[in-house]
Amino acid sequence: MSVIEYDVIVIGAGVSGLTAGTFLAKQGLNVALVTTGESTACLSTGCIDVCSQDENPLQAIVNLPDGHPYHLIPVENIRQSLHDFQQTMTDRGMPYGGGPENNRRVLSAIGTFKTTCLTPVTMQASPQNEDEKIHIITFAGLKDFYPGYIISRLKNASYSIYDAGVATTMGIAANFEGEAFLEAFILWLEKQNIREDKIGFPAVLGLESAAAIVQTIESRMECPVFEIPTIPPSMPGRRLFNHLKDYFRCQGGAIYWGWPVVGVEKSGKKIEAVIAESQGRPNSLNAKAFILATGSFVGGGLHANRDSIVENVFHLPVFLPGKRETWFDHDYFSTNHGIGQAGVAVHSDFRPADCPWDNVFVCGSILARTETLKNGCGHGFALATGQAAAKSCLEHIR
Amino acid sequence: MKFEHCIRCTICVENCPVFRVNPAFPGPKQAGPDAQRFRSEREKSVDEWVLLCSQCKRCDMACPCGVDPAQIILRAQQKYGLEHPHTAAHLLFANNYYLSTLGSMTAPLANRFVSTEIGKKIFQRMGIATYIPFPKFSFKTLRAQKKTRSRESRKVALFYGCFINFYRPDIGRKIIQLLQSFRVDVVLPPQWCCGLPALGNGNLALAQKFAAKNVASLSNYIDAGYDVVYSCTSCGLCLLHDYQGIMDIPGAKKIAENSYNLHEYLLKLLAERGGTKPEFKEVNRTLAYHIPCHLRALKIGYPAADLMKMIPGLECRVLDDACCGLNGSYGFKKINEATAVQLGGRAVSLIRKTGAEAIVADCGSCRMQLGGLSGMNAYDPVEILCESLGIRDLKKQKK
Incomplete structure (x- = not known):
């Protein structure tokens, strides 16, 4: 007892x-x-x-x-x-966007689209089709995310690489929690001359303050920003x-x-x-x-x-x-086991x-x-x- | 060793406080199950980075597959410690028990020396961090306490631990009074350091020496009908877990079966006596209860939180997501200072968010770190319970 x-x-x-x-x-x-x-x-x-x-x-x-x-x-x-x-x-x-009456799409890390219903605010701006013009930022040495997969499937996508000083999902996400890191990152981003409509990131934009970080980048860059879910460790999860x-x-x-x-x-x-x-x-x-x-x-x-x-x-x-x-x-990849x-x-x-x-x-x-x-x-x-x-x-x- | 059970899900990595702030540490997955495949009894260890693990056991608690990465790393740390010369800081902290004995015998002098600039410089030379003040030695240790005996049917042998004995005997005296107020007889059996500091500094042999002495002593008391009660959560984890595990001490199982966390024991007494609550008086405070990592790892829930819930007027927010970063002697080593300060800062910011006026934590080293970094008061749950029950330190009253 x-x-x-x-x-x-x-x-x-x-x-x-x-x-x-x-x-x-x-x-x-x-x-x-x-x-x-x-x-x-x-x-x-x-x-x-x-x-x-x-x-x-x-x-x-x-x-x-x-x-x-x-x-x-x-x-x-x-x-x-x-x-x-x-x-x-x-x-x-x-906040989670969407409603129970409508499914929506989320861009995956291999450039396919995942069907889902409610999405965290950090993925709210995820592209809904292959034609959207997006720019992807990845991080030097990050081995869990390759923008090449997305570029090969989406014809209007391009990418650039930022050196965050660390090369792991957790490490980068933890860095984003620091104001100085975020500020330096945004200054670099402003210099990139991004002409696409949206900016996508692997989902490493912070741990506890992700919603605020996405909002900060959006308002400074004056364009929608979205996260792309990655393999574990998965920050949105x-x-x-x-x-x-x-x-x-x-x-x-x-x-x-x-x-x-x-x-x-x-x-x-x-x-x-x-x-x-x-x-x-x-x-x-x-x-x-x-x-x-x-x-x-x-x-x-x-x-x-x-x-x-x-x-x-x-x-x-x-x-x-x-x-x-x-x-x-x-078929191993079948969903019908x-x-x-x-x-x-x-x-x-x-x-x-x-x-x-x-x-x-x-x-x-x-x-x-x-x-x-x-x-x-x-x-x-x-x-x-x-x-x-x-x-x-x-x-x-x- | 269950390293083959790892499915590489990385949940342990997400929970590792050190990995979060120190890129030099590859994280529990790589340092534990991944690297284990390459470790051989016949080859000398080359994985110096295992020493960066603070043994907070958060990975063990988070692992969904029962791999226990921290246990794998602990063994790698001991192997590394056996094969390599120890730094001055490692040697000093492993022998903390003897040093503290010396320190409290010369308390007025030792305390003054430790807080001088020269003292700090010498410490830094030896690789010891001084970002928070060293705890003050108490001239009169708890074990010097005069024995009190009554004739209650319940008898407790108190394993008080070094922190209380050398630095905060006042808390120890309160624990004794608190137990007595529950009609329990308390004795202080002969005891030594639990061995955890030695283990944490890669000195398995010394840890085993301490452990064997403790087991022999406590075992006598158990045979005589005493329950063992510990108040330091890290000592407790060591008694219950490491004595049977990595230290492999004969007779350790008996200790584990008969040892209780202080608050767990009080709850048990309450339950046995039909659940009537003690007469807690109102305590109008808002507190942040920082759960020590090793209390989590004991897997007994948070019994002090359950007790404090019974105090009218007390608002106590439980926080168990952040490690304070000090981890006993870990943060006192220069090489870990930056990690400890960053983690402590995070824990403090979570505490501040609650709007609490003070901190509660069962672990002396958590209190040292969080109190030192935040400037807030940090209490042992015992102090809060005693405040509510009107128990005061008898020593102080006499003054």
Whole structure:
């Protein structure tokens, strides 16, 4: 038995877990979040993909195949989740543009376009087609970004190189937080005689103050500026994670870092506590209800054996699309691998199906039939299911 | 060693405070799992940059794959330390315990010498940074305290740690009174430096020597029915983690199973006694609670924050994103001074943003750094709890 009994423990620090935790903490519940490490949200582009199958994401959701967990949530609630998120991020000084009725495009680091729904303000000016006239600034020695890829696909693009003195994404982003560095950079930029309509940068324009830095450059250069998401370390993903995490804590939530759940205590129809690895005494935390938001394979929620897939925390039954032969498409780069459907099937109240306990709720990409890659439903899905599972959990507790 | 589990996601790099400000350090991913592939027991270490790692363990806490980069780097640091001559600063800080013993015996003299310009010059010559004042030695150490015994059923053996013993015995005395107010009997068992300063300065053998003595001493008390309580979060991490891990001390598991963080222990007592809160009186303050990196790494949550939450009128903002930069003796080395000052500046600016009037931190070295750089008061959570419970340092009252 632990020293403090929480109302709810959320397992997993991704977008869905943090959203669920924040929702419950705002209702006045005593919430703790436990996580092995930082989440895959840090590796993401920071964009909110709701559903990329159609120009209108909400319409695209309606057209998803039966059994997709999005169908468990009324469209109005999905809209509300996205609205709440935008409101939060605006309050925190990192506004997200766009709306749930329209998908938009974001230029990628290889010169292709990614379809998404809500974008951080630093990507608001991202070009919407191949013809736009853009100038790209890259940084000497930065090995995670090659403007050549973009130049080869966009005919009206050009680039120049700035020597920031360091050659890593983190190092450059940290430098941008210093006023002197930013000023020297802008002076250099002014001398470049840029004639294109927009200026693009790899996403290294600061850590905490990115929105303000982009605004400063825009007003000094009198032209729109946008960031291009990079491979990890991805600053826009980190900023998103940091904001959601800080917001959760502002609402009174507690976070236990480096806390992989390795066991559970149960009695009857209830999970009583989760147990973490420990050097000494058993390290456990008690709660009245638990929200499982551990993500899919990369996030660590699911583990694939040769012929089976297991859920790592509660060993809940996992839905499988079929035998191993059906797990993978022949084309490696296909978005239609069968294994994308694997996950935990839930009832309409986000309680897992065929589960002996009634105080467990599940949200995020661990849900069965999500197919994040195929449907382009990433963080948007996490926001919506996180809030929906939290609502069910709240009803259960009250 | 789990370096094969690394998926190269770079989340550790994003969390590394040193990497953020010092380009000479390649970051936990390269210094840890990446470089580990090229390290061989039979070849002499050439990776001098592993010494730039401050062992804050933020990478261990952030890693989603359980790689523990800091542990890999710690081993590389010990190997490097074994094979290369130590600088004066490394030697001095590794032996901090003996120096401090000497320092407090000659406290009035030592304190004056340390704060003179000549003293500072000598330190700088030896590669020791002087950007914040050295803590003042206390002539009367905590262990010189007269023993008090009563007949409570709960008995605690307090591992007070060097910082409290040599520099702030007043906090130590408050801890004893605080525990007594929870009807707990407190004894001060024979104890030595936990060994972390020696470990952090690449002197594994010395660290093991300290650790073995501590294990033998504390073990006797555990057998006699005492719980071990530590208040320094870094000592605690060392007792629980490093004694069993890199130091491989026989009997260390027993210590880990019976040792508690002070505030964790108080919460445990409260829970066992049916959750009735102590009579906390109003404390009208707004404080910024800087979470020491090693408290995070203990994985017990932030028990002092939970206790301070119970104090009426107290507003306490928890900040755990920034390392203070000092990391024990790390920032006192000239080579790390710039890193420590920059990181400290960042931590201070986050604290200022909260509008707090003062800082709270469990770790003495965090308080030294943040108080020194900001000019704000920096308290141990114990001081705040005692303020609320009306516990005053008996020594001072007598004066």
